Amino acid sequence: MSSPPSRKPSARRADATLHGILHVANRLRAARRSLRGLDATLRRPGSYRHPAGGIVRIETHISVVYLAGRFAYKVIKPVAPGFADFTSAATRERCCEAQLRLNRPLARGLYADVIPIARRAGVLALGAGGVAVEHVVKMRRFDEAMLFSSLAAHAALTPRDVDGAAKRLAHYHLSAPRNAPSSRYGSATLVRTQVETINAPLLANCSHPALPGIAAWCARQLDELAPLIERRRAEGFVRGCHGDLHLDNVVRWRGAIAMFDCIDFDDALRWIDVAADVAFLVMDLRARAEPRLANRLLNRWLETSGDYAALSLMPLYIAYRALVRAWVACLKAGYVAGRNVAVPQPALRYLEVAREQTQNPAPVLLLCHGFSGSGKSVASRALADLCGAVRVSSDAERKRMRPVSDAQMTLGAEHYTQAARHAIYDHLLGLAHGVLQSGHSVIVDATFLETSHRSTFFALAERLGVPARILDFRADPAVLAQRIEARQLGPRDLSDADTATLAHQLASADALTPEEQALTLSFDTAVPMAAFDSPEYWRAVIQWMQPRMEAVAAASRVTNAAC
Structure with a gap:
């Protein structure tokens, strides 16, 4: 007797697909039967072992959350939305355990427990003894506002x-x-x-x-x-x-x-x-x-x-x-x-x-310039928020290069020698290079009081074909000293500069060359701190960057009009 002809691979795949669909459908029906009455149970205030008040029910495509008193109880629905299959009770239990374990590091104290739900005398009950038919994640409630x-x-x-x-x-x-x-x-x-x-x-x-x-x-x-x-x-x-x-x-x-x-x-x-x-x-x-x-x-x-x-x-x-x-x-x-x-x-x-x-705009390089206490760090943070540039900070990178414990947060004098200063500017140069090559504008927050350091960064801009400007932050020496003294008495700051540091800077800083002055935008920082958040304060630098920013805005307007 001859053997029956073998079926084509496409037919076998179709059978397998149909079998899989039927298998999921059967599991869905079985899950729904086993969980009959679960929703009604979790809607009843008396189901909980703590004051529950009026239950609020929130449903998403894969879960239902019941807000009960000071807690929230999350049930994973027996569904198969395509990106996952929750039709198996064992799978839902594993997901509950995973939620508890994986969320705790970023949500301190928010995830409380995984609670079994068992059927006792024909009635579903939270935390009941016996074989669990479902599990819920218990969370502490928060103000949704x-x-x-x-x-x-x-x-x-x-x-x-x-x-x-x-x-x-x-x-x-x-x-x-x-x-x-x-x-x-x-x-x-x-x-x-x-x-x-x-x-x-x-x-x-x-x-x-x-x-x-x-x-x-x-x-x-x-x-x-x-x-x-x-x-x-x-x-x-x-x-x-x-x-x-x-x-x-x-x-x-x-x-x-x-x-x-x-x-x-x-x-x-x-x-x-x-x-x-x-x-x-x-x-x-x-x-x-x-x-x-x-x-x-x-x-x-x-x-x-x-x-x-x-x-x-x-x-x-x-x-x-x-x-x-x-x-x-x-x-x-x-x-x-x-x-x-x-x-x-x-x-x-x-x-x-x-x-x-x-359609990101072409990047630019901005160098902060100013003595300690000039306000350049606070101001440059506000500018970065406003224009979307990436800010790299000498204070932050100096601490990163020389990790210290909280007890030794202030770096010693050895971290501010001439060799150490050259090292931090070399490090900042490498960071600025990488940021510019990624297509992002960069603001380098450092004092830039030495001509050699400024020249190195302008040379980088020339090699990359990137426009560069100096942002010169100014304040009277008495104001600089007052700010440094206030900073030392206030919350811990990244900067370790003191009044002795300021005195050395005032005595030894290299003046901006005529060529540098032509590329400098000056800002008086003897203003209320809120002024730094205003586009008007930054009008000069925004106008200089405007052609690049406007190119993106114009493209956005064209696309929106087409919509």
């Missing part, structure tokens, strides 16, 4: 909030796990797949004039940056990150900043380059708050982490994160399928952020 998304919506998000978030995230990244469970995580190949996986449905289902150009730019960036992505992966910058840092997942809580609800269901989305992690929050601040706060977050994260090499990847990762949120907004609006569908309004702001990354 303190979410960064709510604060941003009401223009109440402050620079202090952003500073806290930047430092919290940078310190976490510095100590985050580095033993990735797979060598493919964070690889150039996987990053390409992740970006293409987002671009494909946007191109197929949404009608927006910027989408083809953004997708083409992403492809070029992936080609160009693949070696850097791989090098950073080899150097250990792919770490166990948060992975989902939008404004809805960051909150003011108990006098600090907490970041919660990290990616717990897909290691490939959590084990990423730290640059991709911070890029998410930078992106969402640009989309939903204001550019100044986004610029501030990036600068504070860079100053704390010292990871200026991440800047080369930042435009790509910001664009990718913006595309992810744009597609999520499309899904929420019901845009699952269909060609040439108009993009829903919530997605437009994200597509604009992605498009902006493709």
Whole structure:
């Protein structure tokens, strides 16, 4: 008897796909049967072992949260949304345990426990003995008005909030796990797949004039940056990150900043380059708050982490994160399928952020100049927030080059010798070089009182074809001394300069040459500190940078008009 003909591979694949769909459907039905009555149980105040008050129920596409008194209880729904499969009770339990474990480092005290739910005498009960049919994550409640998304919506998000978030995230990244469970995580190949996986449905289902150009730019960036992505992966910058840092997942809580609800269901989305992690929050601040706060977050994260090499990847990762949120907004609006569908309004702001990354202005080099106490550090921080330049600080880098404990925070005289000064300027030169090559403008915050140091930086600008200017910050010597004395009596400051340092500077500083004076913009810092935040104070430097800034703004207006 002859054997039956073998089936074609395509038919076998179709059978396997159908079998998988049926398997998921069966598990969904089984899960829903086993959890019958769970929602009613968690809606009853008497189900909880503490005063619950009126229960508030909040549902997302993969979970339901019940707000009960001082706590919140999160249940993972038995769903299979495509990016994950939660139809198995064991999978949901593992995710609950992962949420508790993975979120605690960035959300101190917010995650309390994982609570089993068992059926006792035919009734579901929290924390009951017996075999658990479900698990919930117990969290301490916070004021939802303190979410960064709510604060941003009401223009109440402050620079202090952003500073806290930047430092919290940078310190976490510095100590985050580095033993990735797979060598493919964070690889150039996987990053390409992740970006293409987002671009494909946007191109197929949404009608927006910027989408083809953004997708083409992403492809070029992936080609160009693949070696850097791989090098950073080899150097250990792919770490166990948060992975989902939008404004809805960051909150003011108990006098600090907490970041919660990290990616717990897909290691490939959590084990990423730290640059991709911070890029998410930078992106969402640009989309939903204001550019100044986004610029501030990036600068504070860079100053704390010292990871200026991440800047080369930042435009790509910001664009990718913006595309992810744009597609999520499309899904929420019901845009699952269909060609040439108009993009829903919530997605437009994200597509604009992605498009902006493709048209960054040409970089410039700005050198701070001034004696200790001149206010150049405070002023240059405000300018960086305003114009989007990256600021590198001699005070911060000197401490980074010579790590000391808190008890020895003030550096000794050996760190301020002529050789030490040359070393720090050489280090700043290398940082400025890298920042400029990444396509970002840079403000170098140092005294620049020696002609040789200024000349070296102007030579760098000439080699790179980058325009350069000196920002000269001035105040009377008596004011300089008063500021230094007040700084020494106040909160700990990065600067170690004292009045003796100032006296030496006043006696030995090299005057600006006529050629340098022609490239100098002067600023009187004997003004209220709030003046530094005003564009009017910076009119001279903004007017000089305006052609580059206007080029981006003009392109933005053209795109918006086309929409």
